[in-house]
Amino acid sequence: MKHDNSITLPRYFIYAMVFMIMVPLLTACSAVDLASRGAGIVVGQYCSKAPGAARSVIRKAVNKSLAPNSIAITCAKD
Numbered sequence: 001m002k003h004d005n006s007i008t009l010p011r012y013f014i015y016a017m018v019f020m021i022m023v024p025l026l027t028a029c030s031a032v033d034l035a036s037r038g039a040g041i042v043v044g045q046y047c048s049k050a051p052g053a054a055r056s057v058i059r060k061a062v063n064k065s066l067a068p069n070s071i072a073i074t075c076a077k078d
Helices: 011-049 052-066
Strands: none
Touching (some): 011 052
């Protein structure tokens, strides 16, 4: 008689593991979508309501607070 030391996992366990791996991936995708929608709303308000001189001051303040990192927002009217 041959002794096989391999482990066979039940099918429901494998399905549960696949599901547990997929949930964080799907959640990350929805978080990115949520962040991009939020950024779109904020940038739309920034570009439509802040006058040109105020946008320049806001850009400098944001860049200073993010240093050494930076972001760039270019409005269609600029």
